[in-house]
Amino acid sequence: AQSVTQLGSHVSVSEGALVLLRCNYSSSVPPYLFWYVQYPNQGLQLLLKYTTGATLVKGINGFEAEFKKSETSFHLTKPSAHMSDAAEYFCAVSDRGEYGNKLVFGAGTILRVKS
């Protein structure tokens, strides 16, 4: 069975500082991995995904994540935080089942950006 652990339920950074949100996964099959962002009172928006190929994945809004199989990690980074990045971020792993991708989500990390 798949599972996701997001380290740190809350992360606070200063505007312009590096953003690092941690995600570790467990999967019995080669995983598909995802990061989603949720702004207050809104749905989940796909930031980026890893399926196969290049392990460094670039997404929207300047975010990127690197799949590290040896560490079973898929950490999300952004070189310079903006105030508009304040939101909740969810890492997810897919079971790549026969009928499509059933996602298992982590508990989420709330990112606060200080001015």
Next chain:
Amino acid sequence: DAGVIQSPRHEVTEMGQEVTLRCKPISGHNSLFWYRQTMMRGLELLIYFNNNVPIDDSGMPEDRFSAKMPNASFSTLKIQPSEPRDSAVYFCASSPSNAIYFGEGSWLTVV
């Protein structure tokens, strides 16, 4: 593309009433998912369909919950009777293959 469309966006209902949440997936997507989000339990998968057929409903909390997908462009999630502990945000999502796209959610409050 219009994205996944959910209705109603907000609903307040009294305990014991029937609640029906509706979803229109993105055209061409063959998988549809219903998730529930609460502070206590986070995001939980309730049920998912592939080509309109329910594949896994193990996340449906109890018999008061039911979901249907009569065609490729419409799905419903019904709660009957509703209880205060059903208060949550219910998300519908659809997928073509290797990514899942969410609607804006239906905010349900049962009083």
